[in-house]
Amino acid sequence: MSLSSNLRKYLTDHGATKVGYADISDVTIMPELKSGVVFYITYPQDILRGMANAPTEEYVLKLVNLNTKLDELGMLCEEYLIERGYKAYAQTKKRLGKDFGEFNSSELPHKTFATKSGLGWIGKSALLTTKEYGSALRLTSVMTDAPLEYGNPILESNCANCNQCKNACKAGAISGIEWNYRLKRNEFYNDKKCEEYALKISEINLGKADTVCGKCIYACPYTQRYMNSK
Template sequence: MELYEKLTEYCEAKLTLYGFANLEENKEAVFLDQLKRYDYAIAIGINIPDNIVDNLDTDEGRKKYLEAYTQVNNLLNENASHIVEIIKQYGFNAVNVDSSYILPGENFVGEISHKLVANLAGLGWIGKSALFINPYYGPRVRWATILTDAALPVENKRMKSRCKSCRLCVENCPVNAFDDKEFSEDVSRDERYDAGACASYFDRLESMGKPRLCGLCVKVCPWGLVNKNSRKKEDKI
């Protein structure tokens, strides 16, 4: 399929990670009803540089992380827009889903679960921290999604959790937001992760004049540490 080859070529050149997923029987990944008409998805990821993540436990480090976080999100959205245009050139419909937009309300969810799409694409698993964990980059990657009606030749290969007995994210969370439970489709996110606790903590940091973020769970995850010295792709920012 010429489109598939074109998309693969683009993603290989521009992104840290990417994968394709079939959503026909996995509409639970989509939270906005008008997006559920699309049956195929492309998960795209860009890593946050290790030297940024490794200094998250300092105020200056958090400022640099926030800058990098914003840069990566913008770059993801830019690349997603380019991918949408490529798909449309072949006569199909497509839409990019913003990497960081949160729907109004108290549920703290976006228009789609980028993590579930990436899981369907076989790029990793959702960890005890509710972060998406790639076996090579750990949770040090930001994600965006492109939805399309182009019938891409893909077969979902979900990766099971490899967190096992590790509790580093649980033990290092300053607000005890994680319940030490591995991801399961049968267990709601609220049973595993208290997103409200993180949001309240961010509010408190902001009131103190500090960046509205934490990221300790990103820093301490061993899957983000184990391959640091062997990562082959260059940082995108």
């Protein structure tokens, strides 16, 4: 088996739902690291089914749990590659910190790795969206110099005329403009409106202000299909 196959199996054996590899040479923030490893873990279907009045306590607890698990997997991936003689850097939440800049986005987002690897596209909600799971997932990424078998980049949205997430967003944060790889997030999505509403609705639903909502995740038809599958 190749390095790519072995690493994919290693990560899925340790809990990743799906793994992709991307050529990040044109966007990397570490010039010597031109390959990207990206992987995600999906939300359980039972938690999604309870999110009609998102956010819920169960959703928030699972979100935190998945973030922790992804950080652990990111470090395992980094160690796996270093042990085999490659350079690697996991973009864990701990390393990235809490300050994501003016538009609440890191310098090289995990979603960029994901679209470049062919795992999915960016929905109108500004979330990574896949045909298998909708946007009911959390993801992370690792930069490396390892020679990996890259996927085919996705350059355009598959949302077409669907506006379910826009209609569900009570913050008015989703413009309805369809993503393509040339667009910056703030050109089709307003993170400030999202954050403002999330703080209010989480106070109502959870009893404490937090930047979580989840209404757009629940509304996505691809999420609904996954949520209601056996």
